[in-house]
Amino acid sequence: MKIAVVVFPGSNCDVDMYEAFHSVLKADVKYVSYKEKSLDGFDMVALPGGFSYGDYLRAGAIARFSNIILAVQKMADEGKLVLGVCNGFQILTEMGLLPGALKRNDSLQFVCKDADLRVENAKTPFTTEYQEYQEIKIPIAHGEGSYYADEDVLDELEKNNQVVFRYIKNNPNGSLHDIAGICNKRGNVLGMMPHPERAVEAILGGVDGLPLFKSVLKAGVKA
Ligand SMILES: NC(=O)CC[C@H](N)C(=O)O
Numbered sequence: 001m002k003i004a005v006v007v008f009p010g011s012n013c014d015v016d017m018y019e020a021f022h023s024v025l026k027a028d029v030k031y032v033s034y035k036e037k038s039l040d041g042f043d044m045v046a047l048p049g050g051f052s053y054g055d056y057l058r059a060g061a062i063a064r065f066s067n068i069i070l071a072v073q074k075m076a077d078e079g080k081l082v083l084g085v086c087n088g089f090q091i092l093t094e095m096g097l098l099p100g101a102l103k104r105n106d107s108l109q110f111v112c113k114d115a116d117l118r119v120e121n122a123k124t125p126f127t128t129e130y131q132e133y134q135e136i137k138i139p140i141a142h143g144e145g146s147y148y149a150d151e152d153v154l155d156e157l158e159k160n161n162q163v164v165f166r167y168i169k170n171n172p173n174g175s176l177h178d179i180a181g182i183c184n185k186r187g188n189v190l191g192m193m194p195h196p197e198r199a200v201e202a203i204l205g206g207v208d209g210l211p212l213f214k215s216v217l218k219a220g221v222k223a
Contacts, residue, residue: 001220003029004042006072008063013049013085013195020197021046025213032068039071043220044081047072047088049141049195059102059144060090069095081125081216082189086142089181089191098182098191099157100149102142106174110143114206115194116169117180121161124187125219129211136208138194140172145193147175147182160185165192 003021007014014031021029032039034052039045052063063069069091076082076097084092092098105111114137119130130136149157154177157163165181173193181192196209 001043004032004039004045006032006047006068008034008052010052010054011048011050016197017046017048020200020213024200034066034068037067039075045072045075047084047091049086052087060094063091064094076189079188084191086193092191097189099153102144103146103148104144105146111172112141115140115172117165118168120166121164124183126190126212126215129215137206138196138208139198140194142193145173147179
């Protein structure tokens, strides 16, 4: 399975994402510049966290016009795996690969802490190594993490089981329905605000993100 980690101007979690695959899971992973126009040959692409283009306009609003985005769209259309974490999730909603939008946190403050989550859908290629409704703890670090969509979209997401991760115990940013991560209807595109790549080794503070990476590699073997 060949994995691409896209690097935008302002990405700052690309190394964490790369090392989660490379050092922890010994997977075949490469950095790919936002300037590239092709992801041919890759089985999965990860859009990492950070402050692409300085979050000017809105987080992700400019990065979605990068050359690489057409290749990300092509990967999604081909049913390959697309993962967007934090800024990556914001880019996925800005490019329309996932519905809804990420607004400013309701506190208007940047939140940086561990978040309590529940795995709402353990049947996606990103979550088969979790138990259904497993409660996990994964770090968050964002200023624009409040998931918003209109009632029809929210009903659709819930009906189709597209809500993959939900905040529990405490909603850190005002996300509607306590949404922390969603997938597309096909299930091959996942966007999430929490950072699973920051929870892949005990020394980082926890390993609750590890099953996501293991699920992806397992899916890749089957593909
Ligand atoms: N850690 C991140 O990716 C942060 C995303 C974005 N810059 C925000 O503050 O919401």
